[in-house]
Amino acid sequence: MAKLRISTLERLRQVEGSLESRVNRVRKRTFAIVQVAVAAGLAFWVARYFFDHPAPFFAPITVVIILGLTGGDRIRRALELSLGVTVGVGLGDLLVHYLPGGMWQIPLIVGISLLVASFLSKSPLVSNQVAIGSILIATILPPGTEGGGPDRMIDAFIGSVIGLATIALLPSSPLTSGRQEVSKLLGIVSSVLDDVAVALDAHGTRDAHELDQALDAVHNSQPDIDNMVSAAKVGREVSNISPLMWGSRRRVRSLERLIPPVENAMRNTRVIARRAMVLSQDGDSVSTRLINIVDELADIAASLSDVFDARTEANEAQDIPELVRRLQIIGARSDMGVISDDGVLSEYVILAQARSITADLLEVCGWSRESALAALAPTSETPAYPPEVWPGVLEED
Template structure:
């Protein structure tokens, strides 16, 4: 009975996850269906090909590409399929089908793909298409180079559909930024809690989770590049170019915030293992930074009634307060690790203020001076540095 109930719960969870995936990718579903049908119609009615099989196939290949440099990789895929189809038709029609003929066709297609483009996608797709021609669709089942034209047609139609019916260029990038900020905030809260109880095991676990963030950072960068490329190729989205630039501008500060949080966690672990304690003020500052980071994550997720024009100034004011309190007295009485934790706290203030739109120079100026002769820094807002 228990096993049956557990299976039902798992099935319901999978169904909900499937609905979430469908909701997140409904634009792609419509793009693929529309482009596949349109490319087949073009091959059938415009070029007069009896079975323009490769037109919708090339279209689906183009639309299935994801991540950064989508447009360029789509072009590479289309070029590779077209070259492979053409080379396969040419060679197999001359030497006939067979084992060694397939080997020759694949090698020739890969070589041609390498000559045309330095990327591996062109060569790989050329070889796949050549195998398809040599086995499933040998020459004589269609009109010679008609299939090469169909592949080009499908690719071009796919690229046009991407431009005319684009996915949201901001949603994916903001979501990935929110994920990284959410993890950063979680680790910061865990560091503060572990320092209160000198829990080295909890700090080690938090450090492990922080070190596993690189894949998420890579996803964040790829999603933002995808958004930039979508805006570039779609005239309908050109009005969002300034918003994409703003999103790209925060990538380095978000990355730095995660990296500085990793170092903060490592230094806190060393401090605890050395049987030293962080001051209550230091823990309070880390908790304050964790709260700001969590609010930034919610802002990028678009949760609730978060208003960016109201939220950002409030966060900047909070960060200025934390920056003004992060002086040497916070680490007084602690060893080198305690001062290292303070240094990372100050670095995180700068990272988070940059995410809020402050320039690096103005963020550094907000820090309480700890040097005898601190550098004079001009106050600037969002100067793009």
């Protein structure tokens, strides 16, 4: 246990405040700005000079709205938004022309717009954009102003087409964000397990301050899990729609397969941290073998975090087999003999969660769930997955 270590919060600060992380954020924002600026200018130019519209403001506006969408299901939501903006502008022109003026005009326009939108799609995004487009036409840009009439609807359609084409032809990397989120979550798992191992090694006498910090980190990790899921969805959409990224589809699918085991590892880490807190408060202790297992899992999770942060398949091919071997050793040794003679309930729970995390990390390394469970030493006379102990694994290390 005499190794250089950092607390969970310190590791998070290092990850979020590192030079590489800041550079990646600046690069991503710069790319997004250039992407929107180029697409908006192109939409204005096409509407102005190809369609001879004098003031095609809806074309660049629609581009900015579509490219401003983030998160998963971006393509579907972009299509819905395109439909809503285009129909809203056209419907607004039509309703303002035929409905009487006065205080009842806006309520009627909004009501009719939402009714029409409800027949087009069940999506709230479509309904909102149809109503907003109609209100905009009725209040700020009524018929008769420059660029009015059907031109506005055409401009909105032009902006929609160019916005979607930009997503396809100027895509962001479908893998970088997802791998960074996976790396961050594995880093949190590593740091929390490290805190747990040190707390267990103190035999219930250590101040629980760092365990409190670790629990805060895992309890606040849901946004990071959501970001990982969202990044994977965005990567799949980009690789499907962009011809430039079709070659990345296999790697994107591999990234998507990582999501369940990484999420499970995080949730199991939450449980093991809470149980370590209970054990520490009770003043109980666990066996040295169990402490070593938790400590080894922390080190393996840290190594996996570094592998995915490197963003190169070469590192994976070099490092993953060795990490798999170490996890196999842990799995083969995580039997009921780990429990001390006077073991308490918390010790049993910690062992169970350590076994689960071992299986989760094997899945992160590419194993199937069945094979990962079979790598664990059996704790039942009739295990669902008969053990597949690697020859000589218990003699190594």
